[in-house]
Amino acid sequence: MTISLYNTASRRKEDLFPIDPPEIKMYVCGITPYDESHLGHARAYITFDVIKRYLVHAGYKVRHVQNITDIDDKIIAKAMQETGERTDLKQKCREIAEKYSASFFDAMDKLNVLRADVYPKATDHIPEMIDWIKGLEAKGIAYELPDGIYFSVGSFSDYGKLSGRRLDEQEEGGRVKEHKGKKNPFDFVLWKKAKEGEPSWPSPWGEGRPGWHIECSVMSTKYLGQQFDIHGGGLDLEFPHHENEIAQTESLTGKRPWVKYWLHNGFVTVNKEKMSKSLGNFFTLKDIFEKFDPMVIRFYILSTHYRSPINYSDAEMRGGAEAYDRVKQFLADLDFMLEKSPGSAPMVELNDIIEELQPYLLKFEAAMSDDFNSAGAIAALFEMIKYCRKTLDEGEDEKECLQYMRDTVATYFGHLGITFASAGEELDSALAALISERETARANKDFKRSDEIRDQLKGKGIILEDTPYGTKWSRS
RNA sequence: GGCGGCAUGGCCGAGUGGUUAGGCAGCGGUCUGCAAAACCGUUUACUCCAGUUCAAAUCUGGAUGCCGCCUCCA
Structure with missing residues (x-):
C-alpha cells in the first residue's frame, strides 16, 4: 500500500517515494534540556515514533536522528540562576543538560x-558548525556584526518557501524586532559572540557559541547526508527555525531540495490555547504520570490525528x-x-476467523497509510474488537481462535506502540482463598456469604466478575 | 498588519461527493442468584449564506467564530 503523507512544503499530501529505498532517513528536532519535558514534547515524539514504527512495519528501514540542543540562552540563564554567579558556567550548563x-x-x-x-x-559539533559558518561567509552570505555572525536571508531567493511567507510582506506590524545593523530584520545569528563569563568556544570570530538553527543543518547532514527524506518537528518550528535551516543548508550545499518531506505535528492545547511555558499552562510529564498511566497518555494522543490540535483536560483524559x-x-x-478453554478448533474455523478479521486490518492499514491517521486506525481496531466480542458472545471458544484474536489485537495496537500490561499477576494467597470460598458458596447458593466476600474484596480494590468460565478478578 | 489552520450529534473525534466511523457519557433491553462485564437497540450530527451538481458534512466563493506562526517554544 502506498503511503501518503502531508508535506508542509507543498501544503498537500504526497505519495512517499524515499530517495534511497528501502532506507528512509528521518531527522526530528529534539529538545533543549533546560527544564522538565511537558505534554507537548510527548506529543511530538510520540507522533514521530508512530510514523517511524509504521514505516518500519511497511518494510522500510528507518534511520532516525534527533538532536539535543545542549547549549543555549535558556540553559545559560538556568545555570546562572543556580550557581548565583558565573563560576564555571560551562560545567554547570553541562550538568543541567x-x-x-x-x-x-x-x-x-x-x-x-x-x-x-x-x-x-x-x-x-562546534568545529563542524564553525566550518559551515566559514563556508557561508566565504560565499558572501554571512556577515559580521559586533555581537555575532549573521545569515543574510536576502541572499537566499527561496527564503520563505516552506512557510509561505514573502519577505516584503512581513515588514509591517509583526513582532520582528529591528536589530542594530542587520541587513534584513529576518537575518538570524549563526554565531553568538560570548559576553563576559558566558560559556564559550574559540572560533575565527573570537570566543562564542553557535546560534540555534545552525546545529540542525550541520548535524542532520552529518548523520544523514546532504539530502534526506523526512524532517520533522512541532508546528511552532516551521517558522523561523526550519525556514532558516533550509536557507543555510541549501545555500551552502547548493543541493535542492535539502529535505524531501517536511512533517509538522500540531499542538497540545489547554482550553484551546497552546500549551507553552510562557502561558504557564503546561503540565510536565512527571506530574501527569502521577495521575495517568503513560500508556493512557499515548493512547489519548494517538486518538487524534497528529496534525490537529489536541486539547488536554483531566475529563478528556479519563x-x-x-x-x-x-x-x-x-x-x-x-x-x-x-486458561479455561477446552481446546482445539478445526483448521477451517481458525481460517474463518482470520478471514473475518482481515477487513479490519485492511482498514487499519488504509488509515495509517493515509498520512498516519492513527485515530482512524484505532477506530478500525475497536470495530475489530467489537466483532470479536460478538463472536465470543455467540459461543466461540476454541483456543486457536481465541489466541488469534488476542494476538491480532495486541499486535496491531503494538504497531502504534500501545501496549497493555500483561495480566500475569498472581493474587495474594489469602485473597485467592476467599475467592475459592466464594465459588463454593455460590455453588451452594449461599449468596449472602458470596456477596459478603465480593464486597470485602471490593474494599481492597479487587473486582470480581462471574463468567461462564468461572470467577475472574481484576484490580479496580 | 502579514501568513496559515480549524469549525461534525451531550462530550471527544475520523471521514472517500450518494452507503453505520469509532470512543466516552445517557437511556431501554438480553444475559446474570444479584451484580459486573459483554452483547443488542437507541437520541440520527456536520457554524451561517450563496453557488456547482441528479446528489455536498465532503467541491467553489463569501460571512462569522476559534486557534496558531511572525519572540523562546514540540
Missing part, C-alpha cells in the same frame, strides 16, 4: 517511544483511559478464557 536529558529519556521510555539511532549534541481499559479488558478476558 544532562539532568533534563535523563529526565526526558525516562519519560520517553515510559511512553514507549523508541530510541533514535543517534542523538547528536550541539556541543559535540475518557481516553476508559477506552484504553476497554481494550485491556478485552485482552484480559481472552487470557482468562484461554
